[in-house]
Amino acid sequence: MNLLSAFPGKRYVVLKIKDPKVRQQADCLGMGEGEDVYCIARKDNGPVILGRGGQMVAVGGEIARGIQIAPWRARKK
Amino acid sequence: MGKSVVFTNLTRRYAEVSNYPGTTVEISRGIWQGNPVADTPGIYGLTNANDEERLTEALLADAQVIVNVVDATRLRRDLFLTLQLSGRGVPMVVVVNMMDEVRRLGQRLDLAKLETLLGVPVVAATAVHGEGMDELAQVLGHLCHKKKNSARRLQDSASLRARANEIYEKIAAPGGAPGLSPLDKWLTRPLTGLLTAALVLAMIWWLIGGLVANQVVDFTEGIVLNRWLLPPIVGMLLRLLPEGLLQQILIGDFGVLTMALAYGIGLLLPLVFSFYLLLSLLEDSGYLPRLAVLLDNTFRPLGLNGKAVIPLILGFGCVTMAVISTRMLSTRRERIILAFLLGLAVPCSAQTGVIAMMLVPMGFRWLGLYAIILLSIFLVAGVILNKTVPGQSDGLFLELPRLRLPRPRNILRKSWAKSMAFLKDALPLFALGACLITLLNYGGGLIALERGLAPLTSSWLKLPPQVVGAFIMGMIRRDFGAAGLMALNLAAPQRFVALVTMTLFVPCIASVLVVIKEHGLLIGIAIWLSSLAVALLIGGLLAAAM
Numbered sequence: 001m002n003l004l005s006a007f008p009g010k011r012y013v014v015l016k017i018k019d020p021k022v023r024q025q026a027d028c029l030g031m032g033e034g035e036d037v038y039c040i041a042r043k044d045n046g047p048v049i050l051g052r053g054g055q056m057v058a059v060g061g062e063i064a065r066g067i068q069i070a071p072w073r074a075r076k077k
Numbered sequence: 078m079g080k081s082v083v084f085t086n087l088t089r090r091y092a093e094v095s096n097y098p099g100t101t102v103e104i105s106r107g108i109w110q111g112n113p114v115a116d117t118p119g120i121y122g123l124t125n126a127n128d129e130e131r132l133t134e135a136l137l138a139d140a141q142v143i144v145n146v147v148d149a150t151r152l153r154r155d156l157f158l159t160l161q162l163s164g165r166g167v168p169m170v171v172v173v174n175m176m177d178e179v180r181r182l183g184q185r186l187d188l189a190k191l192e193t194l195l196g197v198p199v200v201a202a203t204a205v206h207g208e209g210m211d212e213l214a215q216v217l218g219h220l221c222h223k224k225k226n227s228a229r230r231l232q233d234s235a236s237l238r239a240r241a242n243e244i245y246e247k248i249a250a251p252g253g254a255p256g257l258s259p260l261d262k263w264l265t266r267p268l269t270g271l272l273t274a275a276l277v278l279a280m281i282w283w284l285i286g287g288l289v290a291n292q293v294v295d296f297t298e299g300i301v302l303n304r305w306l307l308p309p310i311v312g313m314l315l316r317l318l319p320e321g322l323l324q325q326i327l328i329g330d331f332g333v334l335t336m337a338l339a340y341g342i343g344l345l346l347p348l349v350f351s352f353y354l355l356l357s358l359l360e361d362s363g364y365l366p367r368l369a370v371l372l373d374n375t376f377r378p379l380g381l382n383g384k385a386v387i388p389l390i391l392g393f394g395c396v397t398m399a400v401i402s403t404r405m406l407s408t409r410r411e412r413i414i415l416a417f418l419l420g421l422a423v424p425c426s427a428q429t430g431v432i433a434m435m436l437v438p439m440g441f442r443w444l445g446l447y448a449i450i451l452l453s454i455f456l457v458a459g460v461i462l463n464k465t466v467p468g469q470s471d472g473l474f475l476e477l478p479r480l481r482l483p484r485p486r487n488i489l490r491k492s493w494a495k496s497m498a499f500l501k502d503a504l505p506l507f508a509l510g511a512c513l514i515t516l517l518n519y520g521g522g523l524i525a526l527e528r529g530l531a532p533l534t535s536s537w538l539k540l541p542p543q544v545v546g547a548f549i550m551g552m553i554r555r556d557f558g559a560a561g562l563m564a565l566n567l568a569a570p571q572r573f574v575a576l577v578t579m580t581l582f583v584p585c586i587a588s589v590l591v592v593i594k595e596h597g598l599l600i601g602i603a604i605w606l607s608s609l610a611v612a613l614l615i616g617g618l619l620a621a622a623m
Contacts, residue, residue, distance in 0.1 A: 057474065
């Protein structure tokens with residue numbers, strides 16, 4: 001599933017970020033591949049607001065479509 | 078992060094501070110105990126991804142000591158860059174800033190352990206209150222005598238991030254699930270967010286377009302410059318200089334003193350300073366990134382992302398300032414698209430005032446039609462630019478800072494520093510523009526232009542020949558041109574055609590000069606010519622339809 005399918009309040013693991021520039025930015029911010037993040041708010045076509053700790057990042061629709069995520073619990077199994 | 082506050086504390090030189098990523102776009106330099114200090118742009122990593130990171134890389138190559146200022150409430154994020162920096166072999170101190178926030182939030186950070194894990198000194202600080210600055214000075218005193226080690230080979234970004242997370246988990250207690258505060262929810266939900274945005278916009282319009290453009294500018298331009306300062310200077314120069322070109326260049330209708338200085342200091346400085354006061358309030362509160370989130374989808378068909386809303390808002394006050402503030406957009410393509418749109422379809426506050434004075438008495442129908450035509454041209458031009466300007470626009474990927482109350486002292490210092498920087502940049506360009514126009518006028522070029530343009534305005538726009546004078550003035554400043562239309566006795570449809578044409582007409586000299594400075598001569602000419610073509614085309618079509 002991509003980031004646009006995330007539900008606000010749920011926790012997810014970032015599996016894959018398509019755009020290399022965004023992938024690097026996300027790594028710097030601590031929300032890159034392999035990280036678990038909360039979906040704080042989402043509009044249907046973006047932006048999606050992600051949170052981790054005290055941090056929040058807004059991701060526009062086009063970028064969000066290129067970010068693959070999985071529910072956090074599913075990954076723990 | 079507070080890096081610019083630390084810089085100011087160390088050097089006593091002001092560096093711009095905002096609650097918004099990318100505040101430091103130029104390097105501030107100062108001296109601490111005889112040692113040169115540079116304030117780099119705020120970055121989260123060294124990935125060579127943008128101008129800020131490249132600029133920081135260049136500075137780091139010569140650095141003897143690194144003062145790495147990190148945000149205590151975002152420590153997990155900032156440990157990534159910290160690890161990158163620690164691998165460079167340059168003596169480094171980590172300043173964990175905003176410790177007051179950590180205490181307020183009831184969080185705990187084991188900074189002694191962090192020092193051990195990183196192998197570099199760590200200083201706890203709250204730089205805005207000066208806390209930790211003495212300790213930093215002591216540590217810096219030791220580090221200045223330390224030699225550089227050889228740089229280590231850096232790990233890839235995923236491994237660095239894993240290591241940063243590992244360190245963070247050892248020094249910090251796990252936090253709960255993050256969430257939006259009620260105010261955040263209010264600002265980012267469509268209905269309440271748009272309502273707030275409309276209120277903020279109305280407040281900016283009222284303060285800049287109403288209060289500053291009328292009351293303050295009337296005082297600075299009308300009284301301070303035109304009554305107190307310029308008359309004695311002009312009188313003296315009239316006595317000293319013989320009639321001729323030099324006199325015209327200095328004190329003629331388009332003179333360096335009578336036009337460039339009057340525009341720069343009398344008209345623009347109060348506008349610029351008040352823009353910066355308001356922008357600083359919005360920046361420091363953390364509101365602007367919320368507005369960018371709210372309007373992101375609206376700007377996508379125009380090849381822009383939500384961040385474009387900020388220069389656009391400023392454009393309704395002053396297009397020149399708005400073009401400068403397009404720097405906050407991340408790609409040159411986006412900056413060019415927005416500069417085109419600002420130059421074409423966004424009237425500045427002074428022009429809006431004149432237009433409102435002329436349209437409102439004609440009735441709501443004309444006012445509504447005017448707004449619809451302008452909005453349609455803005456959107457169509459944006460879509461066309463999106464399809465024609467080469468390159469790719471970036472999507473929105475924006476860290477949202479905490480919402481907080483702005484500090485008045487910082488607002489004033491920042492607005493003043495930016496206004497002075499504006500004057501330093503703009504005044505020489507204004508003087509150059511004034512010289513060029515005077516030369517044209519002196520050679521009879523302006524009158525020839527008026528005659529040459531008369532057939533176009535009369536036959537195509539169906540306006541009386543006298544409007545040529547107003548349009549020539551509009552080439553210098555559109556609000557002057559619009560004011561010139563007020564003196565003409567035009568029928569309602571003619572008045573409407575003239576106002577729409579004048580709104581879309583070429584951007585004022587100051588805007589074009591700033592566009593040339595930011596994007597080069599070619600783009601400046603392209604914006605100027607396309608605005609002229611669109612204005613005449615739409616004006617002619619409207620004249621035919623009326």
